Amino acid sequence: MNTVNARSAGPDRGRLARTGGVVLLLAAAVALPFVSSSPYVLDIAIQMLFYMALALGLNVVVGYAGLLDLGYAAYFAVGAYTLGILTKTFQVNFWLALLAAGVFAMLLGSFIGMTVLRLRSDYLTMVTLGFGEIIRITANNLKITGGPTGIFGIMAPKVFGLSLGQPRNIYFVMLIVVVLSTIAMARLGNSRVGRAWACLREDQDAAEAMGINTLGYKLLAYLTGTFWGGLTGAFFAVKMTAVSPGSFSFMQSVTVLLAVVMGGMGSVPGVVLGGALVILLPEMLRAVSDWRYLVFGAALVLLMLFRPAGLWPARHAGKEEV
Amino acid sequence: MPLLSVENVTLTFGGLTAIRDLSFQVHAGEIVGLIGPNGAGKTSIFNCITGFYQPASGQIVFDGRSVLGLRPHRRTELGMARTFQNLRLFPNLTAAENVMAGAHCRTRAGLFTSMLRTPAQRLEERQVREMALHWLEFVGLKDQANRFSKNLPYGAQRRLEIARAMASQPKLLLLDEPAAGLNPAEKESLMELIYKIREGGVTPLLIEHDMSLVMRICSRLVVLDHGEKIAEGDPESVRNNPRVIEAYLGKEEEGA
Numbered sequence: 369m370n371t372v373n374a375r376s377a378g379p380d381r382g383r384l385a386r387t388g389g390v391v392l393l394l395a396a397a398v399a400l401p402f403v404s405s406s407p408y409v410l411d412i413a414i415q416m417l418f419y420m421a422l423a424l425g426l427n428v429v430v431g432y433a434g435l436l437d438l439g440y441a442a443y444f445a446v447g448a449y450t451l452g453i454l455t456k457t458f459q460v461n462f463w464l465a466l467l468a469a470g471v472f473a474m475l476l477g478s479f480i481g482m483t484v485l486r487l488r489s490d491y492l493t494m495v496t497l498g499f500g501e502i503i504r505i506t507a508n509n510l511k512i513t514g515g516p517t518g519i520f521g522i523m524a525p526k527v528f529g530l531s532l533g534q535p536r537n538i539y540f541v542m543l544i545v546v547v548l549s550t551i552a553m554a555r556l557g558n559s560r561v562g563r564a565w566a567c568l569r570e571d572q573d574a575a576e577a578m579g580i581n582t583l584g585y586k587l588l589a590y591l592t593g594t595f596w597g598g599l600t601g602a603f604f605a606v607k608m609t610a611v612s613p614g615s616f617s618f619m620q621s622v623t624v625l626l627a628v629v630m631g632g633m634g635s636v637p638g639v640v641l642g643g644a645l646v647i648l649l650p651e652m653l654r655a656v657s658d659w660r661y662l663v664f665g666a667a668l669v670l671l672m673l674f675r676p677a678g679l680w681p682a683r684h685a686g687k688e689e690v
Numbered sequence: 691m692p693l694l695s696v697e698n699v700t701l702t703f704g705g706l707t708a709i710r711d712l713s714f715q716v717h718a719g720e721i722v723g724l725i726g727p728n729g730a731g732k733t734s735i736f737n738c739i740t741g742f743y744q745p746a747s748g749q750i751v752f753d754g755r756s757v758l759g760l761r762p763h764r765r766t767e768l769g770m771a772r773t774f775q776n777l778r779l780f781p782n783l784t785a786a787e788n789v790m791a792g793a794h795c796r797t798r799a800g801l802f803t804s805m806l807r808t809p810a811q812r813l814e815e816r817q818v819r820e821m822a823l824h825w826l827e828f829v830g831l832k833d834q835a836n837r838f839s840k841n842l843p844y845g846a847q848r849r850l851e852i853a854r855a856m857a858s859q860p861k862l863l864l865l866d867e868p869a870a871g872l873n874p875a876e877k878e879s880l881m882e883l884i885y886k887i888r889e890g891g892v893t894p895l896l897i898e899h900d901m902s903l904v905m906r907i908c909s910r911l912v913v914l915d916h917g918e919k920i921a922e923g924d925p926e927s928v929r930n931n932p933r934v935i936e937a938y939l940g941k942e943e944e945g946a
Contacts, residue, residue: 559804579766579795
């Protein structure tokens, strides 16, 4: 009898602890701008939110479907430029421009996806690596993107009467984006679609034999990821009020990928944690100034040695529940 | 009308002909066995039927329609399911999740309904889970539902693959050497399982090396050698067919 009770209490207590943790974390996140008046702290927090959103998007591609994308910053850039050009040059409504940023990133993604995803997954890695650079170089040379100087003076839109030019307001908007994305992604991972992606990642031929349209699901994962990238890019443009090619380097793609791998591929809490850490750790290491990336690098090597599945691994990478 | 009709199929890999002008039929309700020595082309014809290989010529008609040119997942939707010779489970998914994946083509939930977790999606998810448990029970693995498939013993993995295939609600179940590596007791229960599958209205088509099993379970055998059909008929006549004996045991030397 006792053991039965203990067993049934176990998951409940775990659930309670989890809910409690989430509530505490959210309360802390909401309180942060009121507790700390430092613009530096708020800026770091906003950056963390951006990387969390990006990591959640890339996690669908890399973590769920097992497709390695080395040029994720391209979609981030496309989203940022789309919003910048549409609102500044064409005076398009903010919400429309936001949607367009996501959709346009997705269209480019489908162009890459339809051509490359037919091949084995390794080819995607190579093509996206090149594509990331192509986007940056194109932005550097086109007139409409403002060349090397980019687009500046993007007007901060008002959302529900609050100007997004205020760091505190954009902080809350991004917080909402991250919270909603987290819920959506967690649900997606634990659904028919998520299972199809997991099968694809595990064994493509067997997935196809089970009636899963592997090409279609690869494309779906890729497009979901690119849409998220584009959307986050649009918010980034609003926050910075300017976009320039320099913001979308290869390092940007690597940092987002790092957030996913470090946190735990396929694990939603993991990649959120990873997104926070890729910003927080280098900042906290500012004390050691020039040495900070060396220390960061060493920390990553240690991580890969001792926690190869990430800091907060996905369930499938960890222990099974019996 | 046969459930499956393979008509004059030829499969080539470059200059090598793996299957030459092969024809056979499977009718609903019978248990047909494909046998033949190693390299005879048995798995190749499975791959042609399920869409992993494209035959160079010939026709494959399933349930009254040609399936040539359809991708494997479309053929699964039409009612074919298969297992693999070398077990192709999803190792890092649980047994239940493996079976749920098999039900993919019979369920509908998409990206948005999954993100929004609509009532219809939740209902479907519950039904799929129940269905998975049903098929796990069918193959005797209900108590293993939450174990990773890679951690199951070999025999259980074989059965799990059958449960996963059954979850796609097939009309035709292609079993590629289901008894390979099983001990005699496991083979007995496999035979019972295959009978049970047929009683449920699913037609099994199996490749098998274990002659005693094939002879006992199959109502009809198709014998392949070097990509060609050398015999077809009931087990008794196949067993006594000189060409079959020759293919398996080699030709007796002249004057020996």
